[in-house]
Amino acid sequence: MKKFVIFAIIFVLALNFAACKKKNGGKDDAYLDRFTVITDSSKNSWEFDSEEYDLNWFIDASWMVWPTYGADLVSRVIYEKTGCKIKFSVPGDDSGVELSTMLSSGSLPDVLTVKAASIYASQLPEQKYVWSIDKLMEKFAPSMIGRYHVEQKDVYDWFKQDDELYGIPNLCYTDYYIGDDKLPPNGGFLVREDWYNEVVAATGEDMTTKSSFLNGVKYITDKYQKAIGVQLDPFTDTGNLSVIWLSQYFAVPFEKEDGTYNHQITDERYKEVITFLNTLYGNKYIADANLTANTAAVKRNISLGNVFVCMATPQNYNDAFLNCYNNGVKYIPLVLHNDRGDAPVLQDLRGKGYMLSMITRDCERPDKVIKLFDFLTSEEGQLLINFGVEGDTFVWDDNREHVVWTEKYKADYAAENTTQYGFGMCNALLNQSFYDKVEPVSADCKKASSIYISNLKAPLSDYSYDYTASFLLPDTSRGDYYNFVEKNERVNQIWGRYLPQMIGAKSNEAALDILASTIKSMRDNGLDFVLSFNADAYQRAKTAAGMEYGWPVYRADYTAPVTGANGNFSYWKYIAR
Amino acid sequence: MEKAKKTTKKYSKSQWALLFMAGLGVVFLLVFNYAPMFGISLAFQSGDYVIDVRDAILNSEFVGFDNFKKFLTDPEFIDVVVNTLGLNVLSLVLTFPAPIIFALCINEVKNKRFKKVVQTVSYFPYFLSWIVFGGIVLSMLDSQTGIVNEIIVKLKLAAGPVNFGLSEYFWGLIIVTGLIKGVGWNSVIYLAAIAGIDASMYEAAEIDGANRWNKMWFITLPSILPTITVYLILAISGLLNSGFDQIWVFRNQMNLDRSEVIDTYVYKHGILKNQYSYTTAIGLLKSVIALILLTVSNAVSKKIAGRGIY
Structure with missing residues (x-):
């Protein structure tokens, strides 16, 4: 019996080995020779x-x-x-x-x-x-x-x-x-329109500066018990989309003035992003639950119409905004500036x-x-x-x-x-x-609700730009590419792990301390190597995209746009708003 | 005498059927447990980021113990091991006795209808997947819309809503939800063992004047001790196995320092990031430790209780 079992094990392992030797069954280039070649490109x-x-x-x-x-x-x-x-x-x-x-x-x-x-x-x-x-x-x-x-x-x-x-x-x-057409941004902040109008009427402020933003959110959260001041996207293993959108609102550049790659997180200007979010959290405008919420919870919050300012990625919650719309709750975009008063520099959909x-x-x-x-x-x-x-x-x-x-x-x-x-x-x-x-340019065969949804971020189009260079184009043929992949994942995970702790810190100082220790930990785990790889990938991306400067502000034709607090509604498509 | 020997060698039809069924079990073991062992070689190779596992096994370089060293020097190593052991030891201490106690209590219920209702209610959560059950629990615990927090706030049990998603609540959440979901179902095996106890022992004890407590303590419990021992040994050998589904449902970025266990770590790096060699090494390390735990606990059991699983 023992002999039989040993034989069976060897047999199964041998079978397994044989299966392994089969490899993926992929065909080599000669396989293409069996098919008729077509040379006529006119048809x-x-x-x-x-x-x-x-x-x-x-x-x-x-x-x-x-x-x-x-x-x-x-x-x-x-x-x-x-x-x-x-x-x-x-x-x-x-x-x-x-x-x-x-x-x-x-x-x-x-x-x-x-x-x-x-x-x-x-x-x-x-x-x-x-x-x-x-x-x-x-x-x-x-x-x-x-x-x-x-x-x-x-x-x-x-x-x-x-x-x-x-x-x-x-x-x-x-x-x-595309040509020179302006596209809507990828992320954009939305405010509940009726509450926003109340804020403007009551405080006389339009919420486009950090202080007036805080005042506006305070006004609404004080007035409505169920109101969620600010809603962020869920936190993931590698960070949070809302934080990325805020860094674009605060115009933290991904390029240095000499045209080389700039790592935003280690840029001094990024601190403003972290401290502002921390202030929102400290005032309970960002709920404690937001730090641990999943997508379903964010959807639920938006659907209920309780969110005043939505910093979450709008297109990921179309159904929730649609639900609000059907219940008479509408959202409009908001333009928010950093302390220096810079215009937002948002990534367009491209x-x-x-x-x-x-x-x-x-x-x-x-x-x-x-x-x-x-x-x-x-x-x-x-x-x-x-x-x-x-x-x-x-x-x-x-x-x-x-x-x-x-x-x-x-x-x-x-x-x-x-x-x-x-x-x-x-x-x-x-x-x-x-x-x-x-x-079609007309509103034919379009529901009013879908026109509303597709236009949610359109008024922010003046502030949105081609961010192609920032997507980076790493050289996958480099011998150290997989080393880069591994280290990149590692540093991104460290960032993702400590970001909610920064926002949820007890004070701005504590938040900045966590930011500093997080960056140190990222450096200990290969950030510098990742950044040098990214610097090369950035130049490759710029070359592929045919750009001299990736950061829109550095381009010769850049002029800071000026719009109302809620953007430029002439970008609404299909029907005028 | 010779005739008798021949008779024992002949199998009846029903015996052949049993042998055939056992044979299927052996085939299952060979195909799904022994054959994949071939892949263990990956732990000693540089097969990370190779798309096809077979290609990784056959064509990757031998790197010795590099993958093991990588795990042992990983900054997350301590957290992952502490969480795995901490959570499972705590779980073993708190959740292992629960179904036994539950089974003993159920056994003492004399009203049959009530007994059935309690059993049905306690078994039900087991049949829900962790995705569904976890989703219900998370909705109930939500600090903005959950009913639990409404009760907490209304009864003034806390200053404000409690965010159960934070790391300080994670282990508690895992143990409590594990208990709710598993206590009923896990008690079935003990109830079956109790049902097999000879009724005459209870009758004899009654004649000797034993009360219900005495009967439970001196008859029921010792009678199911072999079952308890087997399950305890198996539970100890599985100390490094966390309930992946359960942990994956309840984990978030704010409780990672308590929720990252070996199973989630392997899933993240192996399945989602193609690091087959690295995660095979971790899996192998885990299996070796589990084997040691099993051997030690079995030996201890044999020494103390005089019985083990082999």
């Missing part, structure tokens, strides 16, 4: 191939679901045009566990959409798990080359690795479509991309999938996923600048019968700047 690549192909597509974002796929107009046309039937899957939550497990087991789908800022975006190409988009474009989709090598070259330059593109970004704002869609080397038909990508990223494809079919659901306006809904679509919208179309579902390859450029 759309997908028009060369009508063969059917079923593919799996995993998107690492739980909210990017497409529940009507297969039954709606968009998916039907995609199939008719490309022959592709897509089986989308998304994780149950956004912890990243499902993706991590999938990758570690080596079983990859045909297409993988990962967050552009995640380590996988560089690891997957580096460890040869995905095809070069450039190679595939050259061989099988030449009609796509101009889009990324010429029109959206800024996006290409941003994401290329070893001079090749490995993933197509979504939600990107390419210069090709980004070169949120997620990257990559074609894995496990894909049986990469030639087919690149044609699908070509179609979806083309003007025809982008129009389809957002507005449907020209002549059927939309037409162009006279100048061919904006689309206009057809009467047929308007009737279906009025009858709440639009799920048959499937618009706005294919987010994995959505080019946001194209959408913004061509979307």
